[in-house]
Amino acid sequence: MSTTASAENSGQEILLPDLPIIDSHFHLFDLPHIRYMLDEYLADAQGGHNVIASVYSETRAFIRTDGPEVMRPLGEVEFANGIAAMTAGGRYGNCKVAAAIVGHADLTHGHAVGELLDKSMAAAPDRxxxxxxxxxxxPDERPFQFIMSGRPPSGVLDNPNFVKGLAELDKRSLIFDAAIYDPSLPAITALADQFPDLQIVLNNMGGLVLVDMTPEEKAAAITRWKGNLTELAKRPNVACKLGGLGMPTWGFDFIQRPDEATYQELAAVWQPFVESVIEIFGVERCMYGSNFPPDKRSSGYVKALNAYKYILRGYSETEQQQLFAGTAKAIYKID
Known part of the structure:
Protein backbone atom coordinates (compact mmCIF):
# COMPACT_ATOMS: atom_id res chain seq x y z
CA MET A 1 0.00 0.00 0.00
CA SER A 2 1.42 3.37 -1.00
CA THR A 3 1.64 6.03 1.69
CA THR A 4 1.16 9.26 -0.25
CA ALA A 5 -0.39 10.50 -3.47
CA SER A 6 -1.46 13.76 -5.06
CA ALA A 7 -5.08 14.70 -4.49
CA GLU A 8 -6.74 14.79 -7.91
CA ASN A 9 -9.07 17.63 -7.01
CA SER A 10 -7.25 19.48 -4.26
CA GLY A 11 -3.56 19.24 -5.12
CA GLN A 12 -2.85 18.29 -1.52
CA GLU A 13 -0.71 15.44 -0.29
CA ILE A 14 -2.83 12.44 0.67
CA LEU A 15 -1.74 10.09 3.42
CA LEU A 16 -2.64 6.42 2.90
CA PRO A 17 -4.71 7.13 -0.23
CA ASP A 18 -5.84 3.51 -0.61
CA LEU A 19 -7.16 3.10 2.93
CA PRO A 20 -10.94 2.55 2.72
CA ILE A 21 -12.90 5.18 4.62
CA ILE A 22 -16.50 5.12 5.78
CA ASP A 23 -17.36 8.64 6.87
CA SER A 24 -19.70 7.91 9.76
CA HIS A 25 -21.04 11.45 10.19
CA PHE A 26 -21.81 14.09 7.58
CA HIS A 27 -24.63 16.55 6.90
CA LEU A 28 -26.25 18.25 3.93
CA PHE A 29 -27.77 21.74 4.02
CA ASP A 30 -29.57 24.04 1.58
CA LEU A 31 -30.35 27.06 3.71
CA PRO A 32 -30.00 30.83 3.17
CA HIS A 33 -26.84 30.98 5.30
CA ILE A 34 -25.26 27.68 4.19
CA ARG A 35 -25.35 25.43 1.16
CA TYR A 36 -23.59 22.09 1.33
CA MET A 37 -25.23 19.60 -0.99
CA LEU A 38 -24.22 16.46 -2.85
CA ASP A 39 -21.85 18.24 -5.24
CA GLU A 40 -20.00 19.92 -2.39
CA TYR A 41 -19.78 16.74 -0.35
CA LEU A 42 -18.55 14.66 -3.29
CA ALA A 43 -15.89 17.28 -4.08
CA ASP A 44 -14.65 16.89 -0.50
CA ALA A 45 -15.04 13.13 -0.08
CA GLN A 46 -13.52 12.40 -3.49
CA GLY A 47 -10.72 14.92 -3.14
CA GLY A 48 -8.05 12.20 -2.95
CA HIS A 49 -8.98 10.01 0.02
CA ASN A 50 -10.68 6.66 -0.59
CA VAL A 51 -14.06 7.42 0.97
CA ILE A 52 -16.19 4.47 -0.09
CA ALA A 53 -19.38 5.21 1.89
CA SER A 54 -20.89 7.63 4.36
CA VAL A 55 -23.55 7.87 7.04
CA TYR A 56 -26.06 10.70 6.70
CA SER A 57 -26.77 12.49 9.97
CA GLU A 58 -29.91 14.59 10.35
CA THR A 59 -30.02 18.35 10.54
CA ARG A 60 -33.78 18.86 10.09
CA ALA A 61 -32.87 20.94 7.02
CA PHE A 62 -35.16 18.81 4.83
CA ILE A 63 -38.08 18.01 7.10
CA ARG A 64 -41.62 18.46 5.86
CA THR A 65 -43.15 21.86 6.44
CA ASP A 66 -46.68 20.65 7.06
CA GLY A 67 -48.54 17.78 8.64
CA PRO A 68 -48.27 16.56 12.23
CA GLU A 69 -45.09 17.87 13.82
CA VAL A 70 -43.99 14.46 15.07
CA MET A 71 -44.09 13.10 11.48
CA ARG A 72 -42.25 15.94 9.72
CA PRO A 73 -38.75 14.37 9.99
CA LEU A 74 -39.92 11.72 7.51
CA GLY A 75 -39.21 14.23 4.75
CA GLU A 76 -35.51 14.23 5.55
CA VAL A 77 -35.34 10.44 5.46
CA GLU A 78 -36.95 10.48 2.02
CA PHE A 79 -34.48 13.16 0.89
CA ALA A 80 -31.43 11.27 2.17
CA ASN A 81 -32.64 8.02 0.62
CA GLY A 82 -32.92 9.80 -2.71
CA ILE A 83 -29.35 11.07 -2.41
CA ALA A 84 -28.25 7.53 -1.58
CA ALA A 85 -30.04 6.13 -4.61
CA MET A 86 -28.32 8.66 -6.87
CA THR A 87 -24.85 7.54 -5.80
CA ALA A 88 -25.44 3.82 -5.24
CA GLY A 89 -24.79 2.86 -8.86
CA GLY A 90 -21.39 4.55 -9.12
CA ARG A 91 -22.38 7.21 -11.62
CA TYR A 92 -20.98 9.92 -9.34
CA GLY A 93 -17.89 8.02 -8.23
CA ASN A 94 -17.06 5.24 -5.83
CA CYS A 95 -18.53 6.82 -2.69
CA LYS A 96 -21.92 5.47 -1.68
CA VAL A 97 -23.25 8.62 -0.05
CA ALA A 98 -25.82 8.10 2.72
CA ALA A 99 -25.33 4.33 2.63
CA ALA A 100 -26.84 4.50 6.12
CA ILE A 101 -29.29 7.15 7.31
CA VAL A 102 -29.70 8.61 10.79
CA GLY A 103 -32.92 10.61 10.78
CA HIS A 104 -34.46 12.88 13.36
CA ALA A 105 -37.18 12.22 15.89
CA ASP A 106 -38.30 14.49 18.69
CA LEU A 107 -38.28 11.95 21.49
CA THR A 108 -40.23 14.25 23.77
CA HIS A 109 -43.27 13.08 21.79
CA GLY A 110 -42.80 9.79 23.60
CA HIS A 111 -44.51 6.70 22.20
CA ALA A 112 -45.96 8.76 19.35
CA VAL A 113 -42.58 8.59 17.55
CA GLY A 114 -43.24 4.90 16.90
CA GLU A 115 -45.30 5.73 13.82
CA LEU A 116 -42.53 7.99 12.50
CA LEU A 117 -39.97 5.24 12.99
CA ASP A 118 -42.12 2.68 11.18
CA LYS A 119 -42.73 4.99 8.23
CA SER A 120 -39.04 5.92 8.09
CA MET A 121 -38.08 2.26 8.00
CA ALA A 122 -40.58 1.74 5.18
CA ALA A 123 -39.31 4.80 3.27
CA ALA A 124 -35.66 3.68 3.39
CA PRO A 125 -35.74 -0.04 4.23
CA ASP A 126 -32.17 -0.69 3.09
CA ARG A 127 -30.59 2.35 4.76
CA PRO A 139 -24.78 25.67 32.36
CA ASP A 140 -23.71 28.92 30.68
CA GLU A 141 -23.68 30.58 27.26
CA ARG A 142 -20.13 29.81 26.11
CA PRO A 143 -20.84 27.09 23.52
CA PHE A 144 -24.05 28.64 22.20
CA GLN A 145 -22.40 31.71 20.68
CA PHE A 146 -21.63 29.61 17.59
CA ILE A 147 -25.18 28.35 16.97
CA MET A 148 -26.93 30.55 14.42
CA SER A 149 -30.39 29.41 15.47
CA GLY A 150 -29.76 30.36 19.08
CA ARG A 151 -29.72 28.35 22.27
CA PRO A 152 -31.71 25.11 21.96
CA PRO A 153 -34.21 24.01 24.62
CA SER A 154 -32.62 22.87 27.87
CA GLY A 155 -33.55 19.90 30.01
CA VAL A 156 -34.63 17.70 27.10
CA LEU A 157 -32.89 14.61 28.48
CA ASP A 158 -34.90 15.04 31.69
CA ASN A 159 -38.25 15.14 29.92
CA PRO A 160 -40.20 12.05 31.09
CA ASN A 161 -41.36 11.38 27.53
CA PHE A 162 -37.76 11.14 26.29
CA VAL A 163 -37.28 7.61 27.62
CA LYS A 164 -40.65 6.61 26.17
CA GLY A 165 -39.35 7.67 22.77
CA LEU A 166 -36.14 5.73 23.32
CA ALA A 167 -38.23 2.69 24.17
CA GLU A 168 -39.73 2.88 20.67
CA LEU A 169 -36.22 2.83 19.18
CA ASP A 170 -35.27 -0.08 21.41
CA LYS A 171 -38.31 -2.12 20.34
CA ARG A 172 -37.25 -1.76 16.70
CA SER A 173 -33.51 -2.39 17.26
CA LEU A 174 -32.70 1.08 15.93
CA ILE A 175 -29.72 3.26 16.87
CA PHE A 176 -29.71 6.38 19.03
CA ASP A 177 -27.07 8.92 18.00
CA ALA A 178 -26.37 11.14 21.03
CA ALA A 179 -25.36 14.75 20.33
CA ILE A 180 -24.54 16.49 23.61
CA TYR A 181 -22.11 18.76 25.39
CA ASP A 182 -19.87 17.01 27.89
CA PRO A 183 -21.79 17.82 31.10
CA SER A 184 -24.58 15.53 29.83
CA LEU A 185 -22.34 12.45 29.63
CA PRO A 186 -23.66 11.04 32.94
CA ALA A 187 -27.19 11.32 31.58
CA ILE A 188 -26.22 9.24 28.54
CA THR A 189 -24.64 6.69 30.89
CA ALA A 190 -27.94 6.44 32.77
CA LEU A 191 -29.82 5.90 29.50
CA ALA A 192 -27.34 3.21 28.45
CA ASP A 193 -28.09 1.42 31.73
CA GLN A 194 -31.83 1.80 31.30
CA PHE A 195 -31.68 0.42 27.73
CA PRO A 196 -28.80 -2.09 27.71
CA ASP A 197 -29.81 -3.52 24.32
CA LEU A 198 -30.08 -0.12 22.63
CA GLN A 199 -27.09 0.79 20.47
CA ILE A 200 -25.99 4.32 21.41
CA VAL A 201 -23.44 6.19 19.31
CA LEU A 202 -21.85 9.20 20.96
CA ASN A 203 -21.32 12.02 18.48
CA ASN A 204 -18.26 14.26 18.28
CA MET A 205 -16.33 12.59 21.11
CA GLY A 206 -18.79 13.74 23.72
CA GLY A 207 -18.82 17.42 22.81
CA LEU A 208 -16.13 18.68 25.17
CA VAL A 209 -16.49 22.45 25.68
CA LEU A 210 -13.21 24.33 26.19
CA VAL A 211 -13.95 27.69 24.58
CA ASP A 212 -13.41 30.90 26.58
CA MET A 213 -11.80 29.07 29.51
CA THR A 214 -8.75 29.75 31.62
CA PRO A 215 -6.03 27.07 31.65
CA GLU A 216 -7.29 25.93 35.04
CA GLU A 217 -10.88 25.64 33.78
CA LYS A 218 -9.72 23.70 30.73
CA ALA A 219 -7.72 21.26 32.84
CA ALA A 220 -10.73 20.66 35.09
CA ALA A 221 -13.07 20.21 32.12
CA ILE A 222 -10.74 17.71 30.44
CA THR A 223 -10.39 15.70 33.65
CA ARG A 224 -14.17 15.62 34.09
CA TRP A 225 -14.67 14.65 30.42
CA LYS A 226 -12.20 11.76 30.62
CA GLY A 227 -13.75 10.49 33.83
CA ASN A 228 -17.28 10.61 32.47
CA LEU A 229 -16.22 8.99 29.19
CA THR A 230 -14.49 6.20 31.11
CA GLU A 231 -17.67 5.51 33.07
CA LEU A 232 -19.81 5.62 29.93
CA ALA A 233 -17.46 3.25 28.07
CA LYS A 234 -18.12 0.57 30.69
CA ARG A 235 -21.46 0.14 28.93
CA PRO A 236 -20.87 -2.19 25.96
CA ASN A 237 -23.84 -0.78 24.04
CA VAL A 238 -22.10 2.59 23.52
CA ALA A 239 -19.73 3.49 20.67
CA CYS A 240 -18.07 6.82 19.87
CA LYS A 241 -17.42 8.86 16.75
CA LEU A 242 -13.99 10.43 16.27
CA GLY A 243 -14.81 13.86 14.91
CA GLY A 244 -16.13 17.29 15.72
CA LEU A 245 -12.72 18.70 16.61
CA GLY A 246 -13.05 21.36 13.94
CA MET A 247 -15.90 23.04 15.79
CA PRO A 248 -15.00 26.20 17.74
CA THR A 249 -16.51 24.91 20.99
CA TRP A 250 -13.31 22.91 21.55
CA GLY A 251 -11.45 26.19 22.02
CA PHE A 252 -8.79 25.71 19.34
CA ASP A 253 -7.68 28.85 17.51
CA PHE A 254 -7.80 27.60 13.93
CA ILE A 255 -10.92 29.56 12.98
CA GLN A 256 -9.20 32.82 13.97
CA ARG A 257 -6.02 32.18 11.99
CA PRO A 258 -5.47 34.23 8.82
CA ASP A 259 -3.69 31.27 7.22
CA GLU A 260 -4.90 27.67 7.01
CA ALA A 261 -3.31 25.23 9.40
CA THR A 262 -1.36 22.26 8.08
CA TYR A 263 -2.59 18.78 8.84
CA GLN A 264 0.42 18.32 11.12
CA GLU A 265 -0.65 21.39 13.13
CA LEU A 266 -4.19 20.07 13.39
CA ALA A 267 -2.92 16.67 14.45
CA ALA A 268 -0.65 18.06 17.13
CA VAL A 269 -3.58 19.70 18.92
CA TRP A 270 -6.19 17.01 18.27
CA GLN A 271 -4.05 13.96 19.00
CA PRO A 272 -4.34 13.86 22.84
CA PHE A 273 -8.14 13.93 22.63
CA VAL A 274 -8.40 11.32 19.87
CA GLU A 275 -6.00 8.99 21.61
CA SER A 276 -7.84 9.40 24.91
CA VAL A 277 -11.15 8.39 23.31
CA ILE A 278 -9.63 5.34 21.62
CA GLU A 279 -7.89 4.30 24.83
CA ILE A 280 -11.18 4.59 26.72
CA PHE A 281 -13.54 2.92 24.21
CA GLY A 282 -11.15 0.66 22.32
CA VAL A 283 -10.63 0.41 18.57
CA GLU A 284 -13.70 -1.80 18.07
CA ARG A 285 -16.06 0.92 19.34
CA CYS A 286 -14.54 4.01 17.70
CA MET A 287 -15.19 5.27 14.18
CA TYR A 288 -14.06 8.21 12.09
CA GLY A 289 -16.68 10.83 11.17
CA SER A 290 -15.89 14.04 9.27
CA ASN A 291 -18.71 16.12 10.81
CA PHE A 292 -18.74 18.16 7.61
CA PRO A 293 -19.58 20.89 6.97
CA PRO A 294 -19.51 22.07 10.64
CA ASP A 295 -15.86 21.05 10.99
CA LYS A 296 -15.07 23.02 7.83
CA ARG A 297 -14.64 26.08 10.05
CA SER A 298 -11.19 24.85 11.02
CA SER A 299 -9.98 22.97 7.95
CA GLY A 300 -10.83 21.51 4.58
CA TYR A 301 -12.00 17.91 4.33
CA VAL A 302 -8.83 16.55 2.75
CA LYS A 303 -6.57 18.19 5.31
CA ALA A 304 -8.71 17.18 8.28
CA LEU A 305 -8.77 13.55 7.19
CA ASN A 306 -5.01 13.69 6.72
CA ALA A 307 -4.76 14.91 10.32
CA TYR A 308 -6.72 11.93 11.65
CA LYS A 309 -4.59 9.55 9.58
CA TYR A 310 -1.45 11.23 10.87
CA ILE A 311 -2.68 10.94 14.47
CA LEU A 312 -3.32 7.22 13.98
CA ARG A 313 -0.13 6.49 12.05
CA GLY A 314 1.26 4.43 14.94
CA TYR A 315 -1.69 2.06 14.95
CA SER A 316 -1.48 -1.22 13.04
CA GLU A 317 -2.98 -1.53 9.57
CA THR A 318 -5.75 -3.70 11.01
CA GLU A 319 -6.54 -1.11 13.68
CA GLN A 320 -6.58 1.71 11.12
CA GLN A 321 -8.98 -0.25 8.93
CA GLN A 322 -11.24 -0.76 11.93
CA LEU A 323 -11.20 2.90 12.99
CA PHE A 324 -11.70 4.32 9.52
CA ALA A 325 -14.26 1.81 8.21
CA GLY A 326 -14.78 -1.40 10.17
CA THR A 327 -16.62 -0.05 13.20
CA ALA A 328 -18.97 2.13 11.15
CA LYS A 329 -19.66 -0.75 8.76
CA ALA A 330 -20.59 -3.07 11.60
CA ILE A 331 -22.69 -0.69 13.68
CA TYR A 332 -24.54 1.00 10.83
CA LYS A 333 -24.84 -2.27 8.87
CA ILE A 334 -23.29 -0.95 5.67
CA ASP A 335 -22.92 -3.50 2.89
Missing part, protein backbone atom coordinates in the same frame (compact mmCIF):
# COMPACT_ATOMS: atom_id res chain seq x y z
CA UNK A 128 -32.56 3.70 7.73
CA UNK A 129 -30.65 2.89 10.91
CA UNK A 130 -31.97 5.16 13.65
CA UNK A 131 -32.33 8.70 14.87
CA UNK A 132 -30.50 11.62 16.38
CA UNK A 133 -32.18 14.06 18.73
CA UNK A 134 -29.71 16.88 19.44
CA UNK A 135 -29.79 17.67 23.16
CA UNK A 136 -27.22 20.40 23.64
CA UNK A 137 -27.33 21.59 27.23
CA UNK A 138 -24.74 23.63 29.13
Missing amino acids: YRGIRHVTLDY
